[in-house]
Amino acid sequence: MEVTDILRKNSTIVDKEINESLSEVCPGKLQDASKHLITGGKKIRPSLVLLSCEAVGGSVDSALKTAAAVELIHTFSLIHDDIMDKDDMRRGKPSVHVKWGEPMAILTGDTLFSKAFETILETGIDGVTYERVVGALKTVVDSCTKICEGQAFDMCFEGNFEVTEVEYMNMIYMKTAALIAAASKAGAILGGGTPQQVEAFEEYGKLIGLAFQIQDDYLDVVSSEEDLGKPVGSDIVEGKMTLMVVNALSKASPEDKKELISILKAHEDTDVGRAIEILEKYDSIKYTYNISLNNVEKAKKLLDVVEDSDAKQSLIMLADFVLHRTS
Amino acid sequence: MEVTDILRKNSTIVDKEINESLSEVCPGKLQDASKHLITGGKKIRPSLVLLSCEAVGGSVDSALKTAAAVELIHTFSLIHDDIMDKDDMRRGKPSVHVKWGEPMAILTGDTLFSKAFETILETGIDGVTYERVVGALKTVVDSCTKICEGQAFDMCFEGNFEVTEVEYMNMIYMKTAALIAAASKAGAILGGGTPQQVEAFEEYGKLIGLAFQIQDDYLDVVSSEEDLGKPVGSDIVEGKMTLMVVNALSKASPEDKKELISILKAHEDTDVGRAIEILEKYDSIKYTYNISLNNVEKAKKLLDVVEDSDAKQSLIMLADFVLHRTS
Numbered sequence: 086m087e088v089t090d091i092l093r094k095n096s097t098i099v100d101k102e103i104n105e106s107l108s109e110v111c112p113g114k115l116q117d118a119s120k121h122l123i124t125g126g127k128k129i130r131p132s133l134v135l136l137s138c139e140a141v142g143g144s145v146d147s148a149l150k151t152a153a154a155v156e157l158i159h160t161f162s163l164i165h166d167d168i169m170d171k172d173d174m175r176r177g178k179p180s181v182h183v184k185w186g187e188p189m190a191i192l193t194g195d196t197l198f199s200k201a202f203e204t205i206l207e208t209g210i211d212g213v214t215y216e217r218v219v220g221a222l223k224t225v226v227d228s229c230t231k232i233c234e235g236q237a238f239d240m241c242f243e244g245n246f247e248v249t250e251v252e253y254m255n256m257i258y259m260k261t262a263a264l265i266a267a268a269s270k271a272g273a274i275l276g277g278g279t280p281q282q283v284e285a286f287e288e289y290g291k292l293i294g295l296a297f298q299i300q301d302d303y304l305d306v307v308s309s310e311e312d313l314g315k316p317v318g319s320d321i322v323e324g325k326m327t328l329m330v331v332n333a334l335s336k337a338s339p340e341d342k343k344e345l346i347s348i349l350k351a352h353e354d355t356d357v358g359r360a361i362e363i364l365e366k367y368d369s370i371k372y373t374y375n376i377s378l379n380n381v382e383k384a385k386k387l388l389d390v391v392e393d394s395d396a397k398q399s400l401i402m403l404a405d406f407v408l409h410r411t412s
Numbered sequence: 413m414e415v416t417d418i419l420r421k422n423s424t425i426v427d428k429e430i431n432e433s434l435s436e437v438c439p440g441k442l443q444d445a446s447k448h449l450i451t452g453g454k455k456i457r458p459s460l461v462l463l464s465c466e467a468v469g470g471s472v473d474s475a476l477k478t479a480a481a482v483e484l485i486h487t488f489s490l491i492h493d494d495i496m497d498k499d500d501m502r503r504g505k506p507s508v509h510v511k512w513g514e515p516m517a518i519l520t521g522d523t524l525f526s527k528a529f530e531t532i533l534e535t536g537i538d539g540v541t542y543e544r545v546v547g548a549l550k551t552v553v554d555s556c557t558k559i560c561e562g563q564a565f566d567m568c569f570e571g572n573f574e575v576t577e578v579e580y581m582n583m584i585y586m587k588t589a590a591l592i593a594a595a596s597k598a599g600a601i602l603g604g605g606t607p608q609q610v611e612a613f614e615e616y617g618k619l620i621g622l623a624f625q626i627q628d629d630y631l632d633v634v635s636s637e638e639d640l641g642k643p644v645g646s647d648i649v650e651g652k653m654t655l656m657v658v659n660a661l662s663k664a665s666p667e668d669k670k671e672l673i674s675i676l677k678a679h680e681d682t683d684v685g686r687a688i689e690i691l692e693k694y695d696s697i698k699y700t701y702n703i704s705l706n707n708v709e710k711a712k713k714l715l716d717v718v719e720d721s722d723a724k725q726s727l728i729m730l731a732d733f734v735l736h737r738t739s
Contacts, residue, residue, distance in 0.1 A: 110557075115564040165522060169515035188496035188567060191518060192560050195492060198522070199556040202529055206550050215542035222549075223533050229526040230437075233519050237442040240515060 088406040091399050095135055095152075096128040098145075102153035106204045110196060118185045118193040119200075122160050125176030129297075131156045132403065133268040134275075137286050139396035140388070143276020150208045151221050151275060155268045157201035158225065162232050162264075164194040169236070177314075198229070213275060221271040224287075228267035235260025242326055246334055246346050253331045254295065262294025269400075278391075285390040289400070292384035296377040297407045302327035303373050304412065306361055312412040318357035324349040328376070333369040341366065381408045415733040418726050422462055422479075423455040425472075429480035433531045437523060445512045445520040446527075449487050452503030456624075458483045459730065460595040461602075464613050466723035467715070470603020477535045478548050478602060482595045484528035485552065489559050489591075491521040496563070504641075525556070540602060548598040551614075555594035562587025569653055573661055573673050580658045581622065589621025596727075605718075612717040616727070619711035623704040624734045629654035630700050631739065633688055639739040645684035651676040655703070660696040668693065708735045 086094075103123050110116040131152035138148035166172070167180040168190055174180060182190035205225060208218045238256040242248050269290035273283045304313065305320045306329065313319075320327055330349070334342055345363045348356045364370050384404045388397055413421075430450050437443040458479035465475035493499070494507040495517055501507060509517035532552060535545045565583040569575050596617035600610045631640065632647045633656065640646075647654055657676070661669055672690045675683045691697050711731045715724055 111561055112564055112568050114568060115561060165518050169518060189564070191492050191496060191521075192564055192567075194518075194522075195525070196557060196560040196564075198525060199553060199560060202549070202553045203557060206546065206553060209546065215546055219533065219536065219542055219546065222529070226526060226529045226533060230523060230530060233523040233526060234438055234442060237439055237516070237519055237523075240519075241439050241441060 086399070088399075088402045091136075091402070092128055092132055095132040096126075098149065099128055099131040099135075099152050099156055100124060102149055102204075103156060106153060106157070106200050110200070114185065114189065115193065115196060118181050118189055119196055121178070121181055121184065121193075122163060122176055123156075125178065126156065126159070128156060129403065130159055130265060130268045133265065133290060133400075134272040136396045136399050136403070137269040137272025137278075137290075138276035139272075140391050140394060140400060141273050141276040141278035141282050141286070142391075143272075143278075147208070147213045147217075148272050148275045150204050151225065151271050152268075154201040154204045154225060155264065155271070157197045157204065158229060158232075159264060161194045161197035161201065162236075164190055164197070166236060168194075169240070201225070208275070217275050217277070220274040224267045224271045224274065228263040231259040231263035235263070244324075244350075246326075246342075246349070248326055248331055250328070250331050250335065253326065253328060257298045257328075258291065258295060261298040262291050265294030265297065266290035282390045285387045289384045289387045289404075292380040292387075293404050293407050296380040296384070296404075299328050299373055299377045299380075300407060300410070302329060303370065303377065304410075306364065306370060308411055314412065316354065318354070318361060321349065321357050321360045322352060322354050324352055327373075329364050329369040329373045332372050333364050333367045336367045336369070337363065377408055381405065413726070415726075415729045418463075418729070419455055419459055422459040423453075425476065426455055426458040426462075426479050426483055427451060429476055429531075430483060433480060433484070433527055437527070441512065441516065442520065442523060445508050445516055446523055448505070448508055448511065448520075449490060449503055450483075452505065453483065453486070455483060456730065457486050457592060457595045460592065460617060460727075461599040463723045463726050463730070464596040464599025464605075464617075465603035466599075467718050467721060467727060468600050468603040468605035468609050468613070469718075470599075470605075474535070474540045474544075475599050475602045477531050478552065478598050479595075481528040481531045481552060482591065482598070484524045484531065485556060485559075486591060488521045488524035488528065489563075491517055491524070493563060495521075496567070528552070535602070544602050544604070547601040551594045551598045551601065555590040558586040558590035562590070571651075571677075573653075573669075573676070575653055575658055577655070577658050577662065580653065580655060584625045584655075585618065585622060588625040589618050592621030592624065593617035609717045612714045616711045616714045616731075619707040619714075620731050620734050623707040623711070623731075626655050626700055626704045626707075627734060627737070629656060630697065630704065631737075633691065633697060635738055641739065643681065645681070645688060648676065648684050648687045649679060649681050651679055654700075656691050656696040656700045659699050660691050660694045663694045663696070664690065704735055708732065 107119050110119050134148050134152035134155055135145050164181045167175055168182045173183050181193050205222050235256055266287050270287035273286035310316050341363050348360045381404045385401050391397055434446050437446050461475050461479035461482055462472050491508045494502055495509045495514055500510050508520050532549050562583055593614050597614035600613035637643050668690050675687045708731045712728050718724055
């Protein structure tokens with residue numbers, strides 16, 4: 086099976102679970118807004134929950150509610166982030182706040198957040214022990230706090246060109262990788278993994294989560310407009326801090342640093358080519374790719390804590406997918 | 413002990429718990445915003461958790477984390493509501509979005525929401541069974557979804573003068589009473605109450621929660637500017653639907669109905685006296701007070717499911733306080 090087939094298969098069962106969870110939300114307007122973005126995602130996070138549960142010997146059924154919950158949390162954070170960042174489009178559609186207004190979008194995010202925990206708590210009826218459900222819940226809740234903190238750091242970093250690589254990596258860990266780590270960890274807990282397996286799966290998720298975010302920024306520079314669906318270098322136009330930029334700024338000559346900062350501040354697309362030249366001059370693009378590559382290789386190695394299985398093979402393919410995708 | 417003493421005593425221990433729960437939130441800006449409104453509230457909800465736990469024979473310690481969580485959830489909903497309703501002041505201070513901006517206020521609400529669940533999940537280490545913790549969690553999560561739905565209904569009702577009393581009561585149940593009911597129910601669960609006691613305590617919370625909201629609106633019309641800290645009738649100026657208004661509109665002659673609606677739409681304070689005259693003409697103020705009174709009497713009666721104790725007496729006093737407060 087190809088990665089895309091695995092994701093599609095999991096997407097079908099997770100979407101069904103999510104739709105069920107949201108079917109009683111009222112009034113109708115709130116339900117519509119809640120379901121708006123659900124069908125659009127790749128479903129990487131819920132797939133990690135299901136596959137991790139299977140890889141440690143558990144059954145997909147035990148992890149289904151938590152898989153749905155993790156996707157609900159991801160969607161909640163997208164909806165609130167889009168309001169904060171004033172992003173008008175999401176998954177090829179108008180953002181929730183564009184379609185229903187900001188107050189309803191805030192409320193929609195809150196509803197998905199609440200429904201996520203409600204959904205995990207329904208696991209009990211499937212016969213999984215309370216201890217495992219509470220373990221999965223703690224894992225997921227902890228990552229939710231991190232998502233908020235990561236977004237706050239990201240906002241605080243805006244216009245700060247002195248951010249260090251350690252600070253940057255910590256920010257993307259909290260904002261993006263923590264939920265991905267929670268997905269694989271919670272799956273391993275629900276599947277009855279040993280403490281050693283649970284720890285390895287959490288680290289696997291963290292590493293591919295970091296690689297995922299780093300590749301996202303890397304692709305913005307090296308991919309094509311066709312694959313990206315938006316112009317190459319749009320992060321540069323937005324003045325966004327990425328690992329490439331943080332790395333280049335730390336190594337560049339005073340002149341190059343000054344020039345790169347002024348391009349990032351300008352918010353115009355005329356000097357994107359020059360910015361990329363500076364990133365290349367200091368090897369920051371290659372440096373960034375190598376970090377992703379190392380993360381993915383380490384992540385795959387961590388899966389040695391479990392016997393070979395289809396689920397394990399799928400997790401290996403998912404790790405590679407993070408690296409080799411073109412958009 | 414007076415009600416205010418009971419609330420003050422509980423406030424001290426709950427504030428300490430909340431401050432501990434928020435002490436590791438980072439960056440500092442997010443932590444400051446998270447703590448901004450904590451010290452200002454009356455702490456009725458967490459007091460209900462603690463007293464209900466004690467009243468069924470449990471120890472305050474078992475319920476402390478959940479008491480803190482319920483207050484965190486209440487504060488989260490105030491912060492998001494203030495953004496949605498564009499309320500610039502809260503608890504005598506500038507609202508979170510006024511002080512830190514809307515993006516940070518959205519994030520602050522999300523953080524408190526997440527921290528609330530994190531806090532309940534820490535109960536496990538106090539030696540309460542997983543089953544009770546999960547029961548308390550389910551109760552609280554369920555009320556969170558209702559808070560969101562209630563706020564959405566409230567927004568959808570805006571400018572709709574055909575809202576029925578049943579629809580209105582359902583809205584305030586979801587928006588306000590559900591969390592209060594969850595507080596007393598969760599306390600009873602954590603204290604090891606019987607199913608019959610848990611049910612009675614939930615209903616007690618629901619009834620005083622409804623009375624609380626109805627009295628809030630009632631006081632706006634019958635209290636003094638001095639007690640309220642704002643002009644009498646400001647709900648009328650805002651065009652807010654209250655039980656008094658819903659009741660009067662359902663009984664009024666076509667002429668009076670038309671006049672009341674036009675006053676509510678005008679958003680001016682010149683005709684507040686005339687609006688109150690119409691509410692009085694149809695006995696809607698007295699009608700409303702009687703509903704609160706009945707609710708509180710029924711609520712107190714429900715406490716017969718437990719033996720007499722200081723905690724039970726405090727719950728009776730809290731029910732009366734909802735009715736007899738002047739602001």
